[in-house]
Amino acid sequence: MPELNWKHHTLIQSLLSRGPLIAEEFHKIFEGITGRNPGVNEQLFNDYLLNINKELSFVQFELRACRNQYDGKVYYGVVNNVADEQAKLGTKYSVPQIAFYKGIIEAIVQDVAGQGSISNIDALNIKLEHQVPSGSQSQSQPGSQFPDAPAALRNFSMSQKEKTLEELVRDGWLSSTPDGNLGLGIRSFLDLRSWFRHNEIPACEVCNEAGVKAESCPNEGCAVRIHKYCLIKKFCQRKVEKVCPGCRSPWPYSVTKAEVVDHDEDKLRGPTQQSQPSSEPSQRKKRRSNQSQPLESGTGASQQTRLRRSARLR
Ligand SMILES: [Zn+2]
Ligand SMILES: [Zn+2]
Known part of the structure; x- marks a missing residue:
């Protein structure tokens, strides 16, 4: 079992009491505590998060990073992995x-x-x-x-x-x-990461996270979705063809200078979205579930209390 010191505890505490924090702010706190810049000392930063997560897993909590899909900014937060929405939203x-x-x-x-x-x-x-x-x-x-x-x-x-x-x-x-x-x-x-998966919310073709706020392939018959920030990242590479990775239709897109700069400053570090790749994303997209599940339906007791609801996916 990894030994956590006061530095780890202070990081956890900052997220629990002020949580979720935008990456910039969390990095500043990290630098204040350790005296090291996480941008330069990426390995050290990742090791901290890894050790924290090993310890948090005993109480079914997890420190995560994810993007706000509306502006593409990265946030850190501690989430409760107990599969029960009442536990999540608290009392x-x-x-x-x-x-x-x-x-x-x-x-x-x-x-x-x-x-x-x-x-x-x-x-x-x-x-x-x-x-x-x-x-x-x-x-x-x-x-x-x-x-x-x-x-x-x-x-x-x-x-x-x-x-x-x-x-x-x-x-x-x-x-x-x-x-x-x-x-x-x-x-x-x-x-809601696992709930998105359970409910087969179409995943982004680039990062494989749920495409809640995402661009759709211009070809109407194609179900591919890509987050705006993933599209920018993908199409900004010079040699990449500006076509849909699924159906190869041309994918016209425009990007402002600000969006490119934004993206460069915003590298996702630590326990990223890519940490849980799921298999066969394109197959999952084609299937459409006609039964939605309760939030974070999962194991044990909550499974018993799961109640069927009528189909909501249209
Ligand atoms: Zn994406
Ligand atoms: Zn397509």
Whole structure:
């Protein structure tokens, strides 16, 4: 078992108390603690994260890096790997609030255009009656905190929804997108990686992460999606043909100078998205599940409490 010292603990603490942190800020904290610049001492930085993760894995936590898909910036955060959305959102949110969050997430990721957002109005109109809170009908939890959850869902008012939206945005589970809509927050990007996989959200052809906010192949019959920042990275290489890696159709794209600079400064370090390559991404994309799963459905007890919901993927 690796020995963690106060430096590791301070890094963990900074993410837990102020978490998720934009890479720049996390790197600054690292430099303040260790006296070393993570850009120059990449190996040292990665070793720190590796040792932290070995230790955190005992309590089912993980330090992760991921990109905010709306602006391509890298963030670090500590996520809870327990497969239970109640554990994830913490005790702060009530059952109807969590059901509302799940409904919004589903609507956002199922957008076929890959915009990764929905309007506020659409979010407020999401019906909670179809969202079954985990645990509410479980024999294994007789003392459920919310025996009347379905009624609580039915009675969840418009103003409660509005207030919940504000809270979810403030806490980083959702975000306001530049075009004034609602998108995933950085906490959701960090946290929902395996849920994206379970639900077969089309993956980006370049980095293999879920393409929640991504560009679609110009060929309508082709399902390839690529994040804007991955497209820039790929097509900026001189010798690379500007064609879809799937169907070879020409892929016209334009990139501003600012976007190129942005990308160069923003190298993803540490436990990256590429750390969990999944097999056969293009095959997965072709299949479309007609059954969505609960958030982070996984193992053990939560498996028993998993409840079927009707098909949402369109
Ligand atoms: Zn990508
Ligand atoms: Zn294509």
